[in-house]
Amino acid sequence: MSMEHPGPDLRPLPQPYLLFLGDVTERGFAKTALGLRDWAPDKCVGELALPGATVTTGLPPMTPAEAYAAGARALVIGVANSGGVIPASWRASLVEALEAGLDIVAGMHMRLADIPELRDAAQRLGRQLIDIRVPPANIPVATGRKRSGKRLLTVGTDCALGKKYTALGLARAFVARGVDADFRATGQTGIMIAGGGMPMDAVISDFEAGAAEMLSPDGGPEHWDVIEGQGSLAHPAYAAVSLGLLHGSQPDVFVVCHEPGRTDMLGTAGYQVATVEEIIELTLALGRRTNPNIRCGGFSFNTSALDEGEALALMRRESARLGLPVADPMRGGAAFDALVASCLA
Amino acid sequence: MSMEHPGPDLRPLPQPYLLFLGDVTERGFAKTALGLRDWAPDKCVGELALPGATVTTGLPPMTPAEAYAAGARALVIGVANSGGVIPASWRASLVEALEAGLDIVAGMHMRLADIPELRDAAQRLGRQLIDIRVPPANIPVATGRKRSGKRLLTVGTDCALGKKYTALGLARAFVARGVDADFRATGQTGIMIAGGGMPMDAVISDFEAGAAEMLSPDGGPEHWDVIEGQGSLAHPAYAAVSLGLLHGSQPDVFVVCHEPGRTDMLGTAGYQVATVEEIIELTLALGRRTNPNIRCGGFSFNTSALDEGEALALMRRESARLGLPVADPMRGGAAFDALVASCLA
Numbered sequence: 001m002s003m004e005h006p007g008p009d010l011r012p013l014p015q016p017y018l019l020f021l022g023d024v025t026e027r028g029f030a031k032t033a034l035g036l037r038d039w040a041p042d043k044c045v046g047e048l049a050l051p052g053a054t055v056t057t058g059l060p061p062m063t064p065a066e067a068y069a070a071g072a073r074a075l076v077i078g079v080a081n082s083g084g085v086i087p088a089s090w091r092a093s094l095v096e097a098l099e100a101g102l103d104i105v106a107g108m109h110m111r112l113a114d115i116p117e118l119r120d121a122a123q124r125l126g127r128q129l130i131d132i133r134v135p136p137a138n139i140p141v142a143t144g145r146k147r148s149g150k151r152l153l154t155v156g157t158d159c160a161l162g163k164k165y166t167a168l169g170l171a172r173a174f175v176a177r178g179v180d181a182d183f184r185a186t187g188q189t190g191i192m193i194a195g196g197g198m199p200m201d202a203v204i205s206d207f208e209a210g211a212a213e214m215l216s217p218d219g220g221p222e223h224w225d226v227i228e229g230q231g232s233l234a235h236p237a238y239a240a241v242s243l244g245l246l247h248g249s250q251p252d253v254f255v256v257c258h259e260p261g262r263t264d265m266l267g268t269a270g271y272q273v274a275t276v277e278e279i280i281e282l283t284l285a286l287g288r289r290t291n292p293n294i295r296c297g298g299f300s301f302n303t304s305a306l307d308e309g310e311a312l313a314l315m316r317r318e319s320a321r322l323g324l325p326v327a328d329p330m331r332g333g334a335a336f337d338a339l340v341a342s343c344l345a
Numbered sequence: 346m347s348m349e350h351p352g353p354d355l356r357p358l359p360q361p362y363l364l365f366l367g368d369v370t371e372r373g374f375a376k377t378a379l380g381l382r383d384w385a386p387d388k389c390v391g392e393l394a395l396p397g398a399t400v401t402t403g404l405p406p407m408t409p410a411e412a413y414a415a416g417a418r419a420l421v422i423g424v425a426n427s428g429g430v431i432p433a434s435w436r437a438s439l440v441e442a443l444e445a446g447l448d449i450v451a452g453m454h455m456r457l458a459d460i461p462e463l464r465d466a467a468q469r470l471g472r473q474l475i476d477i478r479v480p481p482a483n484i485p486v487a488t489g490r491k492r493s494g495k496r497l498l499t500v501g502t503d504c505a506l507g508k509k510y511t512a513l514g515l516a517r518a519f520v521a522r523g524v525d526a527d528f529r530a531t532g533q534t535g536i537m538i539a540g541g542g543m544p545m546d547a548v549i550s551d552f553e554a555g556a557a558e559m560l561s562p563d564g565g566p567e568h569w570d571v572i573e574g575q576g577s578l579a580h581p582a583y584a585a586v587s588l589g590l591l592h593g594s595q596p597d598v599f600v601v602c603h604e605p606g607r608t609d610m611l612g613t614a615g616y617q618v619a620t621v622e623e624i625i626e627l628t629l630a631l632g633r634r635t636n637p638n639i640r641c642g643g644f645s646f647n648t649s650a651l652d653e654g655e656a657l658a659l660m661r662r663e664s665a666r667l668g669l670p671v672a673d674p675m676r677g678g679a680a681f682d683a684l685v686a687s688c689l690a
Contacts, residue, residue, distance in 0.1 A: 144581030144613045201551040208550045208585035236489030236592050236635050240553035243578075244585030268489040271634075282630060289616075290581050 013130065013195045014074040014103045016042070018067035019057055021049040022090050024079045030055045032107070032189045033078025039168050040193045045070045047078075048093065064093070064100035074130070076192055077106040084109030095121045103128040107188030107199075132191045135203045135211060142209035142248050144290055149219025152297065152343055153251035154229040155283050157274040159238060159266045161259040162329070163229035164190050166300040169329030170255065171226035173340045181224040184216050186245060190228045200230050201241050208241065212248025227251065233282045234274035235265060243286060250290045253297040253343050254283050260301055260314055276322065297343035298325035358475060358540045359419040359448045361388045363412035364404065367435050368397040369424040375400045377452070377534045378423025384513050385538045390415045392423075393438065409438070409445035419475070421537055422451040429454030440466045448473040452533030452544075477536045480548045480556065487554035487593050489635055494564025497642065497688055498596035499574040500628050502619040504583060504611045506604040507674070508574035509535050511645040514674030515600065516571035518685045526569040529561050531590060535573045545575050546586050553586065557593025572596065578627040579619035580610060588631060595635045598642040598688050599628050605646055605659055621667065642688035643670035 019033045027034070036044055037057040046062035049055075057078075064075065075097040077086070086094075086108060094104055098121045106112050112129035113119045122129050152170065154163040167183055167190075174181035183190070185197030198215040200208065216225040227249050231238030256276045265271040280296050287294040299322065303311035311328060315335055319326040325342045327335035364378045372379065381389055382402040391407035394400075402423075409420065420442040422431070431439075431453060439449055443466045451457050457474035458464050467474050497515065499508040512528055512535075519526035528535070530542030543560040545553065561570040572594050576583030591599075601621050610616040625641050632639040644667065648656035656673060660680055664671040670687045672680035 141612065142582035144616055201549075203550050204546075205548050205550050205553045205586045205589060206546040206583065209582050233588075233631070234634055237487035237554050238551065239592055239631070239634075240585040240589030241550045243588045244550060247581050247584055267486065271489055285627060285630060286578070286584070289579055289584075 011196065013105055013132075013192070014128070015195055016045050016072050017074050017076040017105070017192075018062060018064060018072045018097070018102060019044055019047045019059065019078040020075050020090075020093065020097075021047055021053050021055060021057070022077075022079045022081075022087070023050045023052040025052070025054045027055050029081060030057075030079050032076070032080065032192060033057050035189045036076065036078060036192055040195075043195065045072045048075070050089065050093065064097040064102055068101045072102060074103045074105045077104070077108065080108065086110050086112070086115060091115065091117050094118055098122055098125050098127045101127075103130060105130045105132060105192065107132040107192070132188050133199050133202050135199055136214075139203060139207040139214060140210045141207060142213050144247075146291070147213070147216070147218045147250060148221060149223045149225065150253075151216055151225045151227060151249055151251045152253045152255065153227045153246065153249045154257050154300065155242070155246070155254050155279055156229055156232045156257040157234065157276060157279050158232050158259070158262060159235060161262065162257045162300055162302040166255060166257050166329050167226050167228040168193065169336070170340065170343060171224075173336070174224055174226065174344070177340065177344070179224060179344065180220065180222060181226055184225050184227040186215065186228045186230050197228075200245050201238070203244075205240060205244070208244025209248035212245045216249060229257070232265075232274060232279070233286065234278060236268055236271060246283065246287050247290050251287060251294055252291060253295055254287065255297050255300050255339070255343065256280060256283075257300045257302070259305075260303065261305055296324060298327070298339045300339070301326055301328050303328045303331065356541065358450055358477075358537070359473070360540055361390050361417050362419050362421040362450070362537075363407060363409060363417045363442070363447060364389055364392045364402055364423040365420050365435075365438065365442075366392055366394040366398050366400060366402070367422075367424045367426075367432070368395040370397070370399045372400050374426060375402075375424050377421070377425065377537060378402050380534045381421065381423060381537055385540075388540065390417045393420070395434065395438065409442040409447055413446045417447060419448045419450045422449070422453065425453065431455050431457070431460060436460065436462050439463055443467055443470050443472045446472075448475060450475045450477060450537065452477040452537070477533050478544050478547050480544055484548060484552040484559060485555045486552060487558050489592075491636070492558070492561070492563045492595060493566060494568045494570065495598075496561055496570045496572060496594055496596045497598045497600065498572045498591065498594045499602050499645065500587065500591070500599050500624055501574055501577045501602040502579065502621060502624050503577050503604070503607060504580060506607065507602045507645055507647040511600060511602050511674050512571050512573040513538065514681070515685065515688065516569075518681070519569055519571065519689070522685065522689070524569060524689065525565065525567060526571055529570045529572040531560065531573045531575050542573075545590050546583070548589075550585060550589070553589025554593035557590045561594060574602070577610075577619060577624070578631065579623060581613055581616055591628065591632050592635050596632060596639055597636060598640055599632065600642050600645050600684070600688065601625060601628075602645045602647070604650075605648065606650055641669060643672070643684045645684070646671055646673050648673045648676065
């Protein structure tokens with residue numbers, strides 16, 4: 001597998017991207033492509049869909065050769081399917097991309113280099129097959145040494161409720177206010193958006209905190225790393241990921257992400273979503289170990305299921321009750337400005 | 346690597362063992378062999394040392410052929426060296442063992458199957474090379490489903506201070522009292538002693554709690570799994586391992602292991618060993634998530650650095666202060682009986 005990229009190891013991914021949509025017909029399966037369009041539009045030159053696809057990013061359709069001519073340096077597989085496999089019907093397009101001079105970036109369960117056609121073509125053409133779910137080989141055991149610079153981590157009352165988008169929104173808002181900040185990605189879509197990062201859930205447990213230390217190295221005294229959270233300290237399956245990330249990130253500030261109205265934890269039977277108070281308590285109790293000055297900056301509510309009036313009223317009520325700003329980054333507004341100010345305070 | 350065992354996957358290891366000591370001259374490097382002699386004497390038929398070795402387990406010296414004739418079915422590499430490598434000078438003996446009909450069991454950094462001589466001999470002879478640091482491939486994501494039976498987990502204020510020996514001592518004491526109990530191993534020496542288990546620190550983070558669920562399956566209502574703890578919830582490098590193990594183990598009872606007098610955490614700069622109170626608080630706060638009835642059964646102190654009088658006085662004082670039994674399993678006595686009774690209460 002000499003042609004396989006050894007993992008993200010914080011080397012930048014080849015960019016910009018051609019977004020590959022396969023034959024996708026459900027928006028939910030195209031969330032990587034749509035996330036890239038929303039959060040990294042300057043890194044996306046166009047899209048490539050197969051006959052039968054009904055979802056579009058709205059970017060111009062391009063062949064691999066046209067995309068290369070427009071500056072693209074990688075084709076990103078921007079869709080998932082239920083098995084996480086790369087179907088035979090996609091392979092001709094992927095080989096065509098390699099032939100056009102594009103590397104391929106993917107984050108599916110099936111490894112690119114395990115497909116002989118792709119491995120052989122990449123080898124023949126000197127192209128990279130980059131699997132962003134593969135962590136770097138050289139992750140050290142964490143030292144716990146306090147690093148310079150400032151850090152914010154998004155944490156959650158459950159999985160999949162807005163930790164990535166909250167971190168992206170906060171990093172963008174920090175930069176808009178003239179603050180030196182980087183978004184640090186910890187999951188596959190985030191890594192594609194950032195152009196690098198650490199696939200925290202794929203790291204061997206003994207090195208989990210070390211991986212988080214590697215992801216956010218020493219920074220300037222006024223620099224902020226805004227780190228994408230993973231899982232939840234209260235999730236019976238994924239809390240190990242969350243705790244290694246918390247310890248290694250040494251955050252000065254955390255923002256609790258929550259989806260009002262969600263009752264059951266994702267993928268578990270009989271577990272209620274944690275309360276924001278429980279998550280504050282656990283995050284402080286555990287986070288203090290590597291950063292005694294850790295504090296809660298406020299709350300990010302995913303209110304996509306509510307109408308504007310309900311959402312704003314709920315967030316005002318919760319902000320008054322909790323004594324800290326509550327905002328939905330996708331709605332922005334004064335509440336979000338208050339959250340940003342509280343984090344930077 | 347078709348001859349390589351896929352990992353412990355809770356299949357029993359081939360037993361009994363011939364303990365291989367290499368050319369070891371420091372007792373500390375022979376702790377796996379010595380641990381097997383102490384905790385699994387019925388699984389050890391003899392030892393094999395090379396010229397120059399000065400450490401002995403006291404078991405009869407045997408050639409591989411003699412060991413096979415005496416019933417042995419595996420040679421266990423019972424020594425470590427600083428690099429975790431298998432030196433060239435050992436290889437003839439290891440090939441001789443394969444030829445005599447023994448499988449080889451090891452838990453070093455260097456993989457047995459990466460040594461061509463061993464791989465080829467194992468393939469030719471139909472023998473297994475079993476690397477107990479390799480977790481099984483089929484670990485599921487945790488479900489959090491409450492399992493039947495009872496569970497005890499040893500937890501620690503730091504690494505390497507007696508969690509394995511405490512679990513072994515408690516499991517042995519439970520059985521001696523007529524209680525149906527199994528020791529569940531989570532590290533390499535423990536796995537060799539138990540003849541199976543789960544190398545928790547080598548599991549990918551996303552599956553850490555799932556691995557712990559797999560390790561201690563549903564049991565009879567009066568059956569106890571006594572689970573070897575790993576790391577510490579307060580350790581800046583290894584807490585992810587500890588939390589996945591805690592969530593997946595769903596312990597009814599935990600015992601806090603501590604070494605009085607140790608000041609700094611292992612392998613970190615500037616981190617003090619946690620207090621037993623801190624570990625109780627964190628273990629209760631996090632463990633309640635998967636077992637609301639979790640309780641602290643008492644304390645296991647590693648008093649090997651103290652003389653008998655000092656040790657007993659300290660444990661009496663601490664027991665009075667903490668309101669629960671404090672014992673050193675290696676000293677036994679009334680204090681240990683009280684700890685066992687408190688765990689079973």
